[in-house]
Amino acid sequence: TQDPSSARLPSWALWSMVLAGTAVRYYHGASHQLWNGAPDQLAWGLGLEDLRATGTLTYEQLMHYPHEGGSLFLGLLALLFAPIAGLLPPLSWAALAVDTLARVVQIRVAQRLVDERTALWFAAWTVFAAPVMLPWGTVDFGLHAAFSFAPFLLAVMVSDPQRSVVRMGLCCGLLASLAYDAWVFAPAFALLLLTADGTLKTRVRHLLSFALACALGFLPHLLLRLFAQDGFGLEDHGALSIRGLEQEPVDISALPARCWQVCTTALPASFTLGAATDPLVRALSIILLAFLAAGAWGLRRQWASISPALRTLVYTTVVFVGVVIAAPFFQPRADGSGYLYYRYFAFIAPLLALLVLHG
Numbered sequence: 001t002q003d004p005s006s007a008r009l010p011s012w013a014l015w016s017m018v019l020a021g022t023a024v025r026y027y028h029g030a031s032h033q034l035w036n037g038a039p040d041q042l043a044w045g046l047g048l049e050d051l052r053a054t055g056t057l058t059y060e061q062l063m064h065y066p067h068e069g070g071s072l073f074l075g076l077l078a079l080l081f082a083p084i085a086g087l088l089p090p091l092s093w094a095a096l097a098v099d100t101l102a103r104v105v106q107i108r109v110a111q112r113l114v115d116e117r118t119a120l121w122f123a124a125w126t127v128f129a130a131p132v133m134l135p136w137g138t139v140d141f142g143l144h145a146a147f148s149f150a151p152f153l154l155a156v157m158v159s160d161p162q163r164s165v166v167r168m169g170l171c172c173g174l175l176a177s178l179a180y181d182a183w184v185f186a187p188a189f190a191l192l193l194l195t196a197d198g199t200l201k202t203r204v205r206h207l208l209s210f211a212l213a214c215a216l217g218f219l220p221h222l223l224l225r226l227f228a229q230d231g232f233g234l235e236d237h238g239a240l241s242i243r244g245l246e247q248e249p250v251d252i253s254a255l256p257a258r259c260w261q262v263c264t265t266a267l268p269a270s271f272t273l274g275a276a277t278d279p280l281v282r283a284l285s286i287i288l289l290a291f292l293a294a295g296a297w298g299l300r301r302q303w304a305s306i307s308p309a310l311r312t313l314v315y316t317t318v319v320f321v322g323v324v325i326a327a328p329f330f331q332p333r334a335d336g337s338g339y340l341y342y343r344y345f346a347f348i349a350p351l352l353a354l355l356v357l358h359g
Helices: 011-032 039-054 070-079 092-111 116-128 149-158 165-178 180-192 200-225 250-271 279-303 308-326 351-359
Strands: none
Touching: 011 092, 011 116, 011 200, 039 070, 039 200, 070 092, 070 165, 092 116, 092 149, 092 308, 092 351, 149 165, 149 180, 149 308, 149 351, 165 180, 180 200, 180 308, 200 250, 250 279, 250 308, 279 351, 308 351
16 A cells, blocks of 8 residues: 555645635735725825836836745736726735745645655645735735745755755745745855865855855846836935845844744744734744644654755744844834734744644
8 A cells, every 4th residue: 555645735725725815815806905905005006007007017017025026026017907806906806826836836845845744734725825925925015925035945946966066056046036034044054064074175165155146146136226107216225235234233132032932933933923022922922832843853863864855944933933033123012013013923933834734
């Protein structure tokens, strides 16, 4: 008899789960109309409407914000959905399409990296994908959820025995051009290179090649930020500025408390999108924290036999959490509430879910 954990998930079942997830997101967006409360999307949508009315294609109207390179793609995609704007705003249609593509990539990669039973559970999770993912299927700013497939895609390249560090770097730089979240993969893969077999000289050469390729892949986006007219008038900010948040000071003495709050409250509570002070949310967060701990323990037990691709994804998760703790972008609050507050975690949520299920 065939081992049920190795039985291939039929294509019809996979696509049924993907379409079910899209239907859930469409219903959520249509019933809550979150775009009506998102001034960023309303302003961006007006710019696209003006673009269609004048027939003049401009970079500044297509973009949401200079550092969000993927919004250029979403802006172009939204123009295709203008004829059905009566059902959902074009930008929401674009986000829904990208979200659907992201889940296809995530499930397919899961089938390659873990056993089929775990991939099936992960595919089922993506249907509802925890509340943290639902608003971002229809609210189109931030891009954290829309491009959450990036580490999955890069992990597939890691799993290739003939992988090229130059190709890895180019792809990492290109994906980071869409959403800066993808940069968390770079130090994770660098750690894998430094701990790989081989001489120190070879490992350092691979690391430098990867870093150079990352820079080359990111260069087109950087040139656009430097020379294209984005309409934001941010001349006082650096070429890689993220709304000026990177200029905020970091209080080293507060890092231990931030680490505790992020790991025990903000991260597990992000799967509920609820206020951390709510008793039900707190109870659910404790349960989710227990799942995260159990998954981490399971991964630790099989660490010696774990594949390089999965090992890199574990490093990626650790780097992501470290950036959230140390960088000035996320500010923990005792009440912690809403999809805007938890938006960064939407990038890592699918990866965490897969790792926990596998662990």
